[in-house]
Amino acid sequence: MGREHGGERRSGMKPNYFLPKPVKVGDELDLTIEATASKGDGIAKRDGYVIFVKNAKQGDTVKVKITEVRARYSVGEIIQ
Helix, strand or coil, X not given: CCCHHHCCCCCCCCCXXXXXXXXXCCCEEEEECCEECCCCCEEEEEXXXXXXXXXXXXXXXXXXXXXXXXXXXXXXXXXX
């Protein structure tokens, strides 16, 4: 028979937060800050994965050390 509500089922597909992360704690990356978050941290991305960078401003290019990795984002600190 047909599918309920006309939508497709996502059988076997895992949400993005279960996929391997493109960074790990201790990684050092050169990043460009794309935006500023509401709390003032810079926002960069690596393969679509969000990295919040403390004390960074939009447009900065910084070397960052990853200090925390979460399901949907990570946190880094400027080291250079």
